[in-house]
Amino acid sequence: MKKWFFLLCLTxxxxxxxxxxxxxxxxxxxxxxxxxYAGAVSGGRVSDPxxxxxxxxxxxxxxxxxxxLPESPDKTRLQTLGARLEGLVRRKAAAPEVAALAxxxxxxxxxxxxxxxxxxxxxxxxxxxxxxxxxxATCHGDSGLGDGPQARGLTPPPTDxxxxxxxxxxxxxxxxxxxxxxxxxxxxxxxxxxxxxxRWSLAFYVGALGLDPAxxxxxxxxxxxxxxxxxxxxxDTLTTRTPAEIEHDFGADGLAVMAWLRAHPQALFSNGQAHxxxxxxxxxxxxLARYREGRxxxxxxxxxxxxxxxxxxxxxxxxxxxxxLRKRIEQExxxxxNLIRHQAxxxxxxxxxxxxxxxxxxxxxxxxxxxxxxxxxxxGSAIILLREGLEALLVVAALAAFLLKTxxxxxxxxxxxxxGGALALGGLTWIASNTVIDISGQQRELxxxxxxxxxxxxxxxxxxxxxxxxxxxxxxxxxETRLQKHLSQGTLWGIAGLSFxxxxxxxxxxxxxxxxxxxxxxxxxxxxxxAGLLAAAAVLLVLAWLILRFSTRLPLxxxxxxxxxxxxxxxxxxxxxxxxxxxxxxxxxIDPVSFPTIDLLGIYPNIQSLSVQAAILVISLILLRRDSxx
Numbered sequence: 001m002k003k004w005f006f007l008l009c010l011t012x013x014x015x016x017x018x019x020x021x022x023x024x025x026x027x028x029x030x031x032x033x034x035x036x037y038a039g040a041v042s043g044g045r046v047s048d049p050x051x052x053x054x055x056x057x058x059x060x061x062x063x064x065x066x067x068x069l070p071e072s073p074d075k076t077r078l079q080t081l082g083a084r085l086e087g088l089v090r091r092k093a094a095a096p097e098v099a100a101l102a103x104x105x106x107x108x109x110x111x112x113x114x115x116x117x118x119x120x121x122x123x124x125x126x127x128x129x130x131x132x133x134x135x136x137a138t139c140h141g142d143s144g145l146g147d148g149p150q151a152r153g154l155t156p157p158p159t160d161x162x163x164x165x166x167x168x169x170x171x172x173x174x175x176x177x178x179x180x181x182x183x184x185x186x187x188x189x190x191x192x193x194x195x196x197x198x199r200w201s202l203a204f205y206v207g208a209l210g211l212d213p214a215x216x217x218x219x220x221x222x223x224x225x226x227x228x229x230x231x232x233x234x235x236d237t238l239t240t241r242t243p244a245e246i247e248h249d250f251g252a253d254g255l256a257v258m259a260w261l262r263a264h265p266q267a268l269f270s271n272g273q274a275h276x277x278x279x280x281x282x283x284x285x286x287x288l289a290r291y292r293e294g295r296x297x298x299x300x301x302x303x304x305x306x307x308x309x310x311x312x313x314x315x316x317x318x319x320x321x322x323x324x325l326r327k328r329i330e331q332e333x334x335x336x337x338n339l340i341r342h343q344a345x346x347x348x349x350x351x352x353x354x355x356x357x358x359x360x361x362x363x364x365x366x367x368x369x370x371x372x373x374x375x376x377x378x379x380g381s382a383i384i385l386l387r388e389g390l391e392a393l394l395v396v397a398a399l400a401a402f403l404l405k406t407x408x409x410x411x412x413x414x415x416x417x418x419x420g421g422a423l424a425l426g427g428l429t430w431i432a433s434n435t436v437i438d439i440s441g442q443q444r445e446l447x448x449x450x451x452x453x454x455x456x457x458x459x460x461x462x463x464x465x466x467x468x469x470x471x472x473x474x475x476x477x478x479x480e481t482r483l484q485k486h487l488s489q490g491t492l493w494g495i496a497g498l499s500f501x502x503x504x505x506x507x508x509x510x511x512x513x514x515x516x517x518x519x520x521x522x523x524x525x526x527x528x529x530x531a532g533l534l535a536a537a538a539v540l541l542v543l544a545w546l547i548l549r550f551s552t553r554l555p556l557x558x559x560x561x562x563x564x565x566x567x568x569x570x571x572x573x574x575x576x577x578x579x580x581x582x583x584x585x586x587x588x589x590i591d592p593v594s595f596p597t598i599d600l601l602g603i604y605p606n607i608q609s610l611s612v613q614a615a616i617l618v619i620s621l622i623l624l625r626r627d628s629x630x
Contacts, residue, residue, distance in 0.1 A: 023069060023113040027106055028181060029062050031174035033085070034102030034242070035166060038095035046092065059089040062105075070292070073347060074112035081105050096244070099169050103245060106173075110240065114289025117173050118235045118282055119200035122266045128205035131198060136206070139187060144209035154187045162210035168244040172262065176203040176239070208263040218253075219260025223267060228257050234364065235268050235278045280310025281360045284336070288353040292346055299349075300340045304586040306356075307333045312584075314363070319383050322366045327597075329359045334590060341589065381532025384514065386539065388506045391573065393540050395502035397547040398566055399495055404548065411495060418499030426507030450582075456574035458498050460567070460616065568620040572613055576602025579609035 033055060040051035063082035069075060085101050110117050133142070139154065141147040144161035151158050161167065179199045182190035191199060222228060232238070232246070232254060238261050247255040261267060268278070283306035291299035311329060318326040336352045396419060403411040514529070580602070582588045588608055595605035603613065 023109050023115055024177070025181070026062060026065060026069070027109050027115060028174070028177045029058060030085075030102045030105045030109070031171065031177065032183075033058050033062070033089075034099040034106075035169045035174065037089070037098045037102075038165065038169065041092050041095060041098075044092050044094070052092075055089050059086040062086070070113070072112040073350060074108050078105065078108055078112065081108065095169075099242070099244065103242065106171075106240065110236075111285075114285045114287075114292065116282075116286060116289075118239050118278075119197065119265075121197055123201040123204040124197070125201070125205060127198060128201035131194070131202050132205055135191070136202075144206065150187075156186060158187070161206055164210065167210060168247075169242050170207070171242050172203050172207045172239040175207055176200055179203055179206075204262060204265050208259075211259045211263060215256045216259045216263050219256035219258065220264075222253055222257050223260055227253070232257055232261070234281070236282065238262070238265070238268065276310045276313040277360050277364050278310075280306045281357050282306075283310060284353050284356050284360075287336075287340070288350055291340060291349050296340055296343060300337060300586065303333070303337045303340060304584070307337075308584060311360070311363075318363055318366065319380070321379075322363070325359065325363060325366065329356065329363060332356050332359060334592065337586075338590060338592065377526070377528040378532040378535075381514070381529040382536040384510060385533055385536035388510045389536070389540050390543075391570075391577070392503045392506040393544055394547075394566075394570060396499050397544045398570070399499060400544075401548050403495070414493060414496040415499050418496035419503050421496075422500045422503035422507055425504055426511055429508060430511045450578070453575065453578035453582075454501060456571045456578060456616075458494075458501075460571035460620075565624070568616070568624075572616050572620075573600075573602035575612050575616055576604060576609045579612055580604050583608065 036051065037055050040046065040048050040055045046052045059082075063079070063086045066075070066078050066082045069078070072078075081101065081104060085098070085105065088098050088101060109115065132140075137148055138150045139146075139148045139158040140161065141151070141158075146158040146160035148158065159166070176199055178188065179191050179194070179202055182188050194202070232250060238258065241249075241258075243255060243258060246258045250257075283302045287299045287302035287306065290296075290302060307330075311333065315326055315330075318329075332352065332355055336349070336356055339349050339352055396415065399415055400412065403409065403415065514533075579588060583590045583606070591607040593605050593607055593610065595603070595610065597604055603610070
């Protein structure tokens with residue numbers, strides 16, 4: 001009955017709500033063959049004629065319906081693999097060989113059609129336990145032995161999740177698919193009534209039933225000691241690979257880590273999302289799938305998320321070990337978004353997506369594990385603060401030097417008030433992003449971009465004002481007798497506002513980067529993260545002292561002239577950074593040009609940011625030239 005019902009599903013396409021022959025259904029069929037073939041053939045002989053007949057029909061159906069799949073560069077490869085699988089079943093090949101080939105077919109289907117193979121959020125074990133007790137235990141039994149009160153008389157009998165031989169061939173994705181779609185011709189129903197998150201939670205819960213407690217504990221020890229192969233830290237590896245495959249590739253220790261992660265999947269999630277590089281990989285694959293469907297807008301949004309909420313959170317870590325690779329991935333992801341924006345052919349977009357996922361794999365290998373080495377933790381922490389804090393320091397130090405040089409030490413309290421407010425709000429941001437709200441990468445970049453552009457405008461105006469006073473005919477009279485009047489309370493509050501914007505803009509980004517870094521570290525490495533932060537802070541303080549010491553020694557007119565130029569330069573840098581942030585958030589287009597990237601100066605090779613910076617440069621030069629003639 002099961003055989004004929006399944007064949008009917010494969011041949012009568014139109015009446016079904018989910019068409020047979022879709023990549024998702026063939027994924028389930030390949031998984032079914034990989035798991036159940038061992039029950040049909042043993043030692044080159046048929047052990048169950050009914051099961052073997054079923055396997056023959058399913059293998060033939062899989063091969064035939066691969067032909068009906070949408071076009072893809074990998075379709076020919078799938079057809080070859082499907083024909084080979086049919087031949088293995090016909091020759092009564094060994095079960096491990098059939099399972100391995102079925103796994104290859106699953107992998108090609110996933111990659112070729114961008115199938116969703118991982119949960120969007122951390123599975124909820126408590127909710128899964130409730131669902132299992134309410135909807136599964138009546139057949140599968142309270143502990144998953146297949147001995148529930150309704151199991152009697154069911155043909156085939158409900159799965160015994162403690163059957164280790166069958167469990168070795170079963171992936172979490174296969175369990176999720178079975179829960180979602182059911183199994184034709186059996187008492188296993190589909191569960192469209194459950195949300196995607198609930199079905200994934202249930203898949204993880206069922207996948208952990210029958211695990212050897214000693215093996216799980218061993219896996220925990222290995223994971224917490226940072227002895228986990230980088231590939232096992234990919235969520236898609238955990239969901240798509242079977243225990244047999246994991247053991248073959250990573251040995252007994254890899255199998256133990258897999259057991260621990262099946263039982264405790266939250267270990268691979270941070271703030272409700274998967275490890276950042278795995279998340280980026282997943283979003284790129286999902287983006288490609290949306291693009292193939294003709295949904296370019298959705299594909300672009302997913303590509304933006306892949307960068308902002310995935311890769312960018314690991315830039316500091318990667319900069320510490322492979323800066324050239326970090327830069328290459330950033331460039332390739334920008335190119336990918338541009339291909340989508342310009343409606344490039346699907347094959348071109350797919351090739352670019354493959355390039356990115358390959359590079360992300362290299363990045364994972366370089367980082368080795370989510371538990372950072374001491375050197376990487378220290379260096380990553382220092383790089384984050386130095387990179388993000390330098391710009392804020394330059395603004396604050398320049399404003400402080402201005403107040404000191406003009407004898408307005410009373411204005412320093414306004415400057416400190418702005419800094420203090422930024423630090424306090426930064427602390428609240430840290431708490432809120434951990435407990436109350438989920439700050440997305442797009443929100444982060446929008447905040448940074450708008451704040452940077454506002455700061456650029458303010459700095460440009462301050463620079464213009466300061467430099468104009470150096471060339472006024474009676475500048476000495478203005479500075480010596482009228483400056484005090486011009487620095488009114490309103491102006492001082494403006495200084496406080498500018499210091500607040502400059503500092504909070506950087507803190508907002510630093511907070512989220514340090515959250516990602518902290519989540520990747522063990523207890524020992526977390527201490528080195530703090531050490532790296534303190535070391536970078538010390539460097540910034542020394543730099544601030546040097547700026548104050550040497551700038552305030554300048555004669556007043558030279559101080560105003562140099563400070564004015566310095567403000568123009570900062571406005572130039574902040575404008576470039578602001579445009580780049582809005583581009584990364586997907587709010588502004590990016591049209592690349594052949595030009596060097598100079599991150600320190602906010603120079604990026606695209607028409608939009610270079611045009612704005614060129615305008616600032618031209619206007620500044622005109623103003624400086626005009627004032628020099630007065």
